[in-house]
Amino acid sequence: MPSLSVWCIRMALLYLGLGFTLGALMLSSPVLGFAPAVLKLRPLHAEILLVGWMAQLAFGVAYWILPRLPGNRPRGRERVAWLSLALLNAGVLAVGLGQILNAPTSVLVVGRVAEALAVFAFATHAWTRAQRSSAIR
Amino acid sequence: MTSPSLGALLRPTYLHLLVLGWLTQLIFGVAYWMFPRHSAKGPHGSEWLGWTSYWLLNTGLVLRAIGEPALALGGRSGWILVIAALLQLGAGWAFVFNTWPRVKAR
Numbered sequence: 001m002p003s004l005s006v007w008c009i010r011m012a013l014l015y016l017g018l019g020f021t022l023g024a025l026m027l028s029s030p031v032l033g034f035a036p037a038v039l040k041l042r043p044l045h046a047e048i049l050l051v052g053w054m055a056q057l058a059f060g061v062a063y064w065i066l067p068r069l070p071g072n073r074p075r076g077r078e079r080v081a082w083l084s085l086a087l088l089n090a091g092v093l094a095v096g097l098g099q100i101l102n103a104p105t106s107v108l109v110v111g112r113v114a115e116a117l118a119v120f121a122f123a124t125h126a127w128t129r130a131q132r133s134s135a136i137r
Numbered sequence: 138m139t140s141p142s143l144g145a146l147l148r149p150t151y152l153h154l155l156v157l158g159w160l161t162q163l164i165f166g167v168a169y170w171m172f173p174r175h176s177a178k179g180p181h182g183s184e185w186l187g188w189t190s191y192w193l194l195n196t197g198l199v200l201r202a203i204g205e206p207a208l209a210l211g212g213r214s215g216w217i218l219v220i221a222a223l224l225q226l227g228a229g230w231a232f233v234f235n236t237w238p239r240v241k242a243r
Contacts, residue, residue, distance in 0.1 A: 001173055001242055009240045013233045020229030024222035027201060030208060031215035049156070057164065 001064050004081055008060025011089065015052030019045055040100055047096035051115060056088055059122050066129040076128050084121035091115030146209050150202050157225070158198050165190060165232055172239040182235045190231035197224030 001009075022045040029038040063081055068074035075081070094111025097103070169187050174180035181187060197220075204217030 001240065003242050006240055006242050010237065013237060013240070017230050017233045020226050024226035027205075027222035027225075028219040031219050054160065054164070 002075060004078065004085065005060040005064040008056050008063065008085055011085075012053050012057040012060060015048045015056065015092070019049035019053055022048070043099035044096040047092055047099070051088065052092040052096075055119075056085075056092075059084065059088065062122075062126055066126055067131065069129060076125050080121050080125040084118045084125065087114045087118035087121065091118060146206050150205050153198065154202065157194070162191075162194060165194070168232075168236055172236060173241060175239050182239055186231050186235040190228045190235065193224045193231065194228035197221045197228060200224065 022041050025038050026041060026045065029035040059081075063075065066075075069076055091111045091114035094103075094107055094114065098107040098111055169181055175182040200217050200221035204214040204221060207214040208218060
């Protein structure tokens, strides 16, 4: 497994554990009596699990298993993939934390733009690898 | 009960059945199957942890599917949600601990 995939998937696993922990706190909050404070975590819970866990896991696994290209760059433009990893995580933190800390709207916009750019960068990288089998090895 | 309130009542259950019961569980299963081998003796890591994650996830999900609407309808099912929360929490971390060593560079 390439190191970028290791980073992506391990980050995704950390987000999974954190997201499940927040979810457990929220689910048990009606009984434990801290509902108002804990329910504010819902946007962070959703952001962490949908983007930090699922999307990032998909990035990591796709980078690992998509067909490799002929030549000296079998996984295509590696820098673009690393850029997408950095942008995705910056976006998750900006949007997730920004929502629960009542950050200015500009922080949320920057976070969403970072996530969109991450997806675009990853798609750009993966596009060349998603080809018919005659072009790959 | 009007249909919008029924929809609102079932929305968290619906979302979690799909995102947790379908997507996350599918990921757990496929990752357990195709991630790099842990070792020659135990290619999938701890099989016990894998099964623990599976049972905790599904039992927790069923309990929350019962307890969440029941609580919203005024039932005294809060303790079911606490158990469901603990089971799902255990499922998530069991998967993390079992999968982490298999995510490695060649």
